[in-house]
Amino acid sequence: MLGRYNERPVDEVADQSILAIDLGGTQIRAAHVSPDLTVSCRRALETHDEEGVEAVIDRICAAARAVREDAQRAGLADPVGIGISSPGPLDPWRGVILATPNLAGWVNIPLAARVEEAVGLPAYLERDTNAAVMGEWRYGAAKGADDVIYVTISTGVGGGLVLDGRPLIGKDGTAGEIGHMTVDIDGPLCGDGQPGHAEAIGSGRAIAREGRALLKRGEAPGLAALAADAEVDAELVARAADAGDAACQRVLDSAWVAIGAMCASLVNALNPEVIVLGGSIGCNRPELPSAIRAEIDRRAFPAPAQRVRLEMTQFAGDVSLIGLLPIVNERMTDPSYAKEHA
Template identity: 40%
Template sequence: MAAWLGEQGSVTAAALAIDLGGTQLRAAMVSSAGSILSFAVEPTRALDGPEAIIAQIFSLLEEIVRQNPGQVPVGIGIAAPGPLDPKAGMVIAPPTLRGWHNVPLAKIIGQRFSAPVWLENDANAAALGEWRFGAGRGVDSMVFVTVSTGIGGGVIADGRILHGRRGLAAEIGHMTITHEGERCFCGAIGCFEAVASGTALGRRASARTKPFDGSAMRALSANADVSGRNVVDAARQGDALAKQLLDDEARWLGIGFTNLLHLYSPDMIVMGGGISHGFDLLQAGIASAMRERAMPAYRDVPVVTAQLGHHAGLVGAASLVFQNHIHSEEASHG
C-alpha cells in the first residue's frame, strides 16, 4: 500500500466501498477526498442467503475495478446492517438479510481481493461519512440521526466511532422518551422511534384523515395510508393539518435530540433520512423543544441536515479505509 502510494503519488488515493442494504447493494470507488469516482447498484438478493449476496459483492467490486483501470484502491470498506462485530469483521444476524449468521464477511472479501477490509454497521458508517466529508467536518463529537421508516444513528465521540459492547452503541431509536404512543415493534412503549419516526408521523396522519376525504395528505397518498413524506409534502403546500402534525413531530424530535445532547454532548447533531427533507418545516419546532428542555450549557449546539444523502454509507465505508490506512501508515513509520 505504502509502496503504491509512493510509486504513483500523482494518482489520487482511493478505496473500494460497499453499502450492503436489505433492498439495495451499492458499490463505489471513492477518492480520499470523499468523491465518488464510480458507482454501481443492484437489488440485494436478500432472500437468497449469504453465498448469493457475496457473489453479488464480488461481481460489483470487479465491475468497479474494471471501470477504474489506473486506480489501485488502498483497501475495501463495507457498511452492512447490524448487529455486526466490527473488530472481527463479522456480520452477526441482520434482520433484513435472510440466513446470515456470523458470516466473516471482511475475511471472505479480503481473501478474494487480497486487500485489507474494514466492516462497520451502516448507521455508524453513515455517521463517519458525514463526519469526514459531510455536515460534520471538523468537529470532535457528532451524533448522526436518521429519521425515516425507523430511527437509527451513529455517534462520533471525541474523534472516533462510539462502539461499545459488540458495536451496539447508539441504538438511538430505542431509547424510551415517553409513556405515550403505540407499542414499538421492539415490544417496549415510548421508544423514540415509535413516536418520532416517519412511520409514526404517517400513522398519526392516517388516523386524522380518511381515504377519499379530499384532504391534501390523502390526495398525495393516492388515498392509501399516509406516509411521513406525504405529510411533509402537504405541509409544504400549506395544508393546516399537515403543519400541525409536523409541529407534533418536531416536538418529539426535539425531546429525543435533547436526550442526545445530555448523553453524548456532541458539537453538532446531524439529521438525515427521508423526514430530513422537511427539515426547513421542522427546524423551528425542534429548536423550540430543545430550548425548553436542554440544560443551558447544551443549548447552543446546532442541529443541521446531512449532506451526503444516500451516499453517506458508501463514503463512510471508504472513510474506514482511509482512517485505518493512515493509522497503519503512521504505525509502520512511527
C-alpha cells in the same frame, strides 16, 4: 484496545483509495472513493433480500468486482481495501452482521470475510451511521469538532457518535443507536417490540403507520385523496400535510417533537458541539432543523443547548461511502481488526 480507532490527527486525510459498499434494505451501492473524496465508478442495484442471503452476497461481490474493474479501466488507483456499511447490529471487529431487521434472514453472516475472499482485498464492516459520522467529522459539516452526533431520519432513526475526538463504538458495537431511546414510556411499539422509542414516533415507518391509521378512521381527507393512486408512505403523509391536511400535519408535528426530545436528551447527556442531520427525511423537510432546535431550547440545559450547532449533512447520500475511507485506511493497521478470521 478493542473498540477504539487508531490515534491519528483529525486533519490527516486518509491516503489510499478504497472500494466502498453500502448495503441497504432496498439498494446495494458500490463505488471507488479517492483520498480527495471523489466518488466514482458507481454501481447500484436492488437488494432483493427475499431471494436469500447467498443471492445478496453474490450481488455485493459482483458489484465490488465491477467497480474494481471500472476503476482499473479509468486509470484510477487500485483500492487498498474494501469498506462495507450496513444496518446494524453487527460486529465490526469480526466483520459479522449479527441480525438486522432490515434484511430478512441475515443472522450471524460473516460478510467481510465473504467479500474479502471473493474480491481479494481486505474488507471491513461498519454500521452505516458510524460510517456517516466519520465522514462528517473528518471532512464535512462537523470537521474540527471533538464532540459530534450524526442523526439520520429516514425509514428508521439512527445515529453515530464522536466524543472527545474519538468515535464511540461500544463493547457490543451498539453505541449510537439513538433511535431506540425511549421518549414516551407508554408510546407506540418500536420494531424491536419496545414501547415509545424515538424511532416508533419519529421515523418514516412510524409516520406511514400513523397515516394509514388516520385513513382507516376516515380522519385525513387530504391524504385519502392522494392515496387513491399511491401507496401511503411518509412522503405521501408529508405531501398531504403540505396541502393542508391538519391530521397529517399533527402526525408530522409529533414526529418532530419526538426527534427533538431525543436530541435534547443527547444534548444534556453528551454535551455535543455539533449535531449533523441526515437521512432521506432529515435532508428533505425544511422545517425539521427549527423544530428540533425548539425542542432542544425547551428541554435541554441552557449552556449545552446554546453551545450545540445543528448542521445539515454535507455529503447527503454519499456520507456512508465517504466515511468508509478513513475507516478502511485506519483499520488496515489497527491490531483490533487483524484478519485472524480470514
